[in-house]
Amino acid sequence: MKIAEVSERYHISIDTLRYYERIGLLPHVNRGENGIRDYNELDIRRVDFIKCMRGAGLSLEVLIEYMGLVQQGDATIETRKEILMEQRNLVAERLKEMQKTLDLLDHKIQVYENAILTKEKLMAQTKE
Amino acid sequence: MKIAEVSERYHISIDTLRYYERIGLLPHVNRGENGIRDYNELDIRRVDFIKCMRGAGLSLEVLIEYMGLVQQGDATIETRKEILMEQRNLVAERLKEMQKTLDLLDHKIQVYENAILTKEKLMAQTKE
DNA sequence: CCTTGACCTGGAGTCACCTCCAGGTGATAC
DNA sequence: GTATCACCTGGAGGTGACTCCAGGTCAAGG
Structure with a gap:
């Protein structure tokens, strides 16, 4: 390819x-x-x-290290596992943070939505 | 403060x-x-x-734009909502990707764990 | 009084991660 | 046979997001 x-x-x-x-x-x-x-x-x-x-x-730094170890064969399995576990935990943390941020965003969007509806209703009343 | x-x-x-x-x-x-x-x-x-x-x-670019709109008051509510929705979708996508990656990492860690156990068993047998 | 320390400014430097470029090769299309 | 095209190389340039620095102000302590 x-x-x-x-x-x-x-x-x-x-x-x-x-x-x-x-x-x-x-x-x-x-x-x-x-x-x-x-x-x-x-x-x-x-x-x-x-x-x-x-x-x-x-x-990239971590990935280079990891790929290097893979090249070196079986003797590096423990180290590789350590690295992956460490990175896994970082990813898990980021994930949790992002989930919170997503919730916050959804909340804020909802608030804006309500504000817009209220605004429209007011406009309609003004017309009457 | x-x-x-x-x-x-x-x-x-x-x-x-x-x-x-x-x-x-x-x-x-x-x-x-x-x-x-x-x-x-x-x-x-x-x-x-x-x-x-x-x-x-x-x-930072998006945040600067958003904060600028906030400063400008109510007239920008629709635009702000648009921005947040767009960003919300980006975050949601990233979140999904990261979840997949987390699963992959967990899987790989498990595979390594098994490899290590097998290795140890072999060592023990060699000793006998 | 003088020093220490927390703050100020504008501008320069750094870092991770690409992205672009000039100049070159070798195969295929006209 | 020459033009186009997809690839090659090493090195320079660019971007986003900080981070550091020299030189300065001001208040409080010894």
Whole structure:
């Protein structure tokens, strides 16, 4: 799968995909003999994972560390689990905060809605 | 309430509070005659709101626009409601994504946990 | 009086994360 | 055979959101 396709499918710009590779987040993607990237199953799964984690706010720094450990094999499983647990907790916290904010937003929208209705009623009365 | 107290209470640095004022996010805070900021009830509520919204990922740009409309009074209620609804939907989307990511993280952690247990069992067997 | 400390200002610097660009290669289409 | 096109590279540029700094004011304490 070539880079443009991956870019399209995951809504990550081509530049960003190349950038991720440069900073060592994505291990070097296989190339055709012309030097053109050709993403395989594994590469794609990695992109998917990164996209997902970035969406939840994990930093590139943490992801680079994690991906590096994955490359190093079984000996790093404990560390990787630690990292994921730590990040999981951060995500869970953010989630709770966002839920509260969402509720607040809904409340405020409701208040505005009422204000608008009241305003309209007043206008109608003025017309009578 | 002076700036250091506000900073402490909301975990926003003093520099950031001043910065928010400079860019027009926070309307000018009242000052004592010595020129020192003295946050009143309303100022504090605004800081609280901003903190909350920033936590959910709303951009400074949107918040500046919204706060500006609030300053302009009742005529802008409809617009403000529109803005909040738009942002509410963005937050709701992010929330859903994060929930999915959280589930994925929990799953991966579980997989690692199992891998670790298996590894330990193998070690024990080797000892026998 | 002088120092300390909390505040003030405008402007510059930093950080994370991209995004763009100039210049180059190699395959396909006319 | 040359033009177009999708890709390549390394490096520079940009953006959002702070964060720091030098230099200054003022009040209170020793």
